[in-house]
Amino acid sequence: GAGVSQSPRYKVAKRGQDVALRCDPISGHVSLFWYQQALGQGPEFLTYFQNEAQLDKSGLPSDRFFAERPEGSVSTLKIQRTQQEDSAVYLCASSFRQFSYNEQFFGPGTRLTVL
């Protein structure tokens, strides 16, 4: 079956440009997570949705980062006025329910390079 998909897979942006990263979770999955993975590091939590509600955005590094999931399915992570330190792989994950033991399924990620 279809897994989590993300687009674009690669994005090169000039410093100061706005970018939008899309995530299509597995159909029917209630929970959706965004993570940021810098080179050589483990993924770090950015934000969490349960259906359309953004329940936790404590990991967003600055107010330049904004995420939405208006219909409880597709989600978009937007980064305004990109900086070089935003260069990373942005991973989206979804899980069927909101329980801690539920497996999270990851998409392939969007590799963002800010020049």
Place this chain on the structure above:
Amino acid sequence: RKEVEQDPGPFNVPEGATVAFNCTYSNSASQSFFWYRQDCRKEPKLLMSVYSSGNEDGRFTAQLNRASQYISLLIRDSKLSDSATYLCVVNGANAGNMLTFGGGTRLMVKP
């Protein structure tokens, strides 16, 4: 101090060897524990959950010591295809149940 700490490696082992990875976590409220595997330039994938009683899946054995806040992964009879980064992961310490990852331990299995 990071919430989940792992030795980054790399661990270079010959095929057939047994190798063990360890991980410590700082938040005693953590509820669920996992090992994820990540191949180069790919997404993390769940390898196995970790239970207090210890659990085994083929050549892989995972153990959890809640008192010491310590998680381990043992790989027996290593295969070339086991070469990857192994991520120690905890979940449930926060309301959102997001995953908290260690930095990963890199394993290279050589012929």
